[in-house]
Amino acid sequence: QAQLVESGGGLVQAGGSLRLSCAASGGRDFSRLTMGWFRQAPGKEREFVAALSWNAISTYYADSVKGRFTISRENAKSTVYLQMNSLKPEDTAVYYCARHVSGSVYSARSFASWGQGTQVTVSS
Numbered sequence: 001q002a003q004l005v006e007s008g009g010g011l012v013q014a015g016g017s018l019r020l021s022c023a024a025s026g027g028r029d030f031s032r033l034t035m036g037w038f039r040q041a042p043g044k045e046r047e048f049v050a051a052l053s054w055n056a057i058s059t060y061y062a063d064s065v066k067g068r069f070t071i072s073r074e075n076a077k078s079t080v081y082l083q084m085n086s087l088k089p090e091d092t093a094v095y096y097c098a099r100h101v102s103g104s105v106y107s108a109r110s111f112a113s114w115g116q117g118t119q120v121t122v123s124s
Contacts, residue, residue: 002027002113004097009118012087020082020118022097027113030078034100036060036111037071037082039093039120046096050082051105060105065091087122094119 008020020037024030036051050071051060059071070083080097095118098111 002030002033002099004099004113004115006095006097006115006118009095009120011121011123014087014089014122014124016087016122017083017085018087018120020084020095020097020120022080022082022115024078024080024099028099031075034105035071035073035080035097036100036105037080037095037097038108038111039091039095040117041093044093046108048106048108049095051100052080062106084120087120089122089124092120092122 003025004022006022012018032054034053037049038046039049040046048062049065050069052071052073056073068086073080096114098114100110101112103110
């Protein structure tokens with residue numbers, strides 16, 4: 001079973017940037033996995049942010065982050081990244097990474113092996 005550990009969260013002012021990392025260990029060959037980022041704000045459901053195919057050819061973004069966030073991966077390090085620019089207070093949430101299992105990449109139900117999450121707080 002793959003284990004995923006997120007890092008890189010923190011407190012940033014609106015307009016600032018953060019880069020999140022998600023390191024994978026154990027389980028399946030990371031280089032064959034489609035990976036995704038989701039986020040969950042207090043009192044809200046977990047929502048899709050971005051996903052990246054195993055070969056980094058196909059990328060998927062939520063409309064709310066398109067043009068501001070970039071997902072990338074470094075298979076040699078079994079790590080997927082989320083570069084977040086022009087952050088807004090509404091981006092405040094716990095951010096999770098997960099591996100895609102089957103189905104739509106836009107649905108959390110299609111993913112497994114969730115990490116513990118990293119908190120991102122954007123102040124206005």
